[in-house]
Amino acid sequence: MNPPDDLEQRLRALAPAPVPGHLRRRLAGARHQVRVPAKPRHAPDGWLAAWRQWWWAPLSATALVAATLALRNIQPPASAPAAVRVFTAESADEFLLRAEPLELVWTESGQPFQLVRCTWIDRESYRAPVGDDRVQLYQARDEIVPVALRIF
Amino acid sequence: VHTNPDADVWQAWLDAHAARLLLYARQQTRTEADAEDVLQDALVESWERAAGQPPPLPLVFTTIRRRAIDLARGNDRRAAREQPDEPLAPWFDPDPAGHEAQQLLADAVKQLPEPQREVLTLKVWGGLTFQQIADATGTPANTVASRYRYALDALRQTFTQLFR
Numbered sequence: 001m002n003p004p005d006d007l008e009q010r011l012r013a014l015a016p017a018p019v020p021g022h023l024r025r026r027l028a029g030a031r032h033q034v035r036v037p038a039k040p041r042h043a044p045d046g047w048l049a050a051w052r053q054w055w056w057a058p059l060s061a062t063a064l065v066a067a068t069l070a071l072r073n074i075q076p077p078a079s080a081p082a083a084v085r086v087f088t089a090e091s092a093d094e095f096l097l098r099a100e101p102l103e104l105v106w107t108e109s110g111q112p113f114q115l116v117r118c119t120w121i122d123r124e125s126y127r128a129p130v131g132d133d134r135v136q137l138y139q140a141r142d143e144i145v146p147v148a149l150r151i152f
Numbered sequence: 153v154h155t156n157p158d159a160d161v162w163q164a165w166l167d168a169h170a171a172r173l174l175l176y177a178r179q180q181t182r183t184e185a186d187a188e189d190v191l192q193d194a195l196v197e198s199w200e201r202a203a204g205q206p207p208p209l210p211l212v213f214t215t216i217r218r219r220a221i222d223l224a225r226g227n228d229r230r231a232a233r234e235q236p237d238e239p240l241a242p243w244f245d246p247d248p249a250g251h252e253a254q255q256l257l258a259d260a261v262k263q264l265p266e267p268q269r270e271v272l273t274l275k276v277w278g279g280l281t282f283q284q285i286a287d288a289t290g291t292p293a294n295t296v297a298s299r300y301r302y303a304l305d306a307l308r309q310t311f312t313q314l315f316r
Contacts (some may be wrong), residue, residue, distance in 0.1 A: 019171055
């Protein structure tokens with residue numbers, strides 16, 4: 001950068017107009033408009049500061065452990081025994097609901113098989129220990145059944 | 153809980169910088185009242201942003217510039233904006249020696265195009281670097297340097313005879 005020439009020196013010799021008195025007083029009072037969060041007056045260093053800030057932490061942890069242990073020793077009130085009727089299995093059977101031919105397959109020995117998808121309904125019957133009440137359980141079951149074919 | 157800046161620090165800072173900041177505020181506004189309002193608001197904002205410590209001057213100049221722009225955009229200031237551009241208060245301290253050349257130079261600064269005058273003011277009386285001016289005005293540093301050179305050339309051309 002070039003050294004300042006005569007013109008720059010003359011410019012710097014021009015002083016900005018002074019602040020008028022009324023504005024000086026106004027700006028001086030504006031200090032009270034500046035709101036800065038106050039800092040703590042004394043911040044001790046080291047372990048003492050940490051202790052003062054976190055003294056409650058070990059107490060809280062101890063209280064938490066004690067509360068946990070105390071709660072574990074409290075047994076929930078036993079519930080009243082409910083009336084339970086145990087049904088015993090009486091019979092079980094099944095019946096074919098659907099048979100769907102799928103495809104033909106041959107074994108290495110040349111025996112052909114027809115694969116059939118069979119849908120069965122399993123039925124289980126349960127009987128109450130007292131009285132004639134019965135419960136029947138139905139459940140669908142798929143099964144691929146190979147049906148040997150005879151070659152004429 | 154809030155606190156205020158230290159009174160002595162605040163006053164010393166004002167004594168050191170208020171005049172140059174007012175000069176810039178006057179150039180960025182159209183009336184003396186607007187300049188005073190902008191200056192006060194910018195000072196308060198800058199000190200708050202500096203956490204109650206003396207703020208860096210580039211921050212203050214930037215804040216003055218932004219607040220002046222906001223003020224000019226305000227609808228309630230439309231009437232004020234329509235007033236003549238000539239400020240009511242002088243920008244520079246009258247030369248105690250009564251040198252005519254200095255007074256003419258001060259008048260010539262006022263006649264510079266605003267972008268050149270702004271760079272000149274921030275550089276000469278604000279004490280900012282070209283990069284700081286670039287940051288404050290959102291202008292590339294090369295452009296800032298060019299504007300400064302153009303301003304000096306214009307002033308030098310005007311006063312060739314006086315400064316020879």
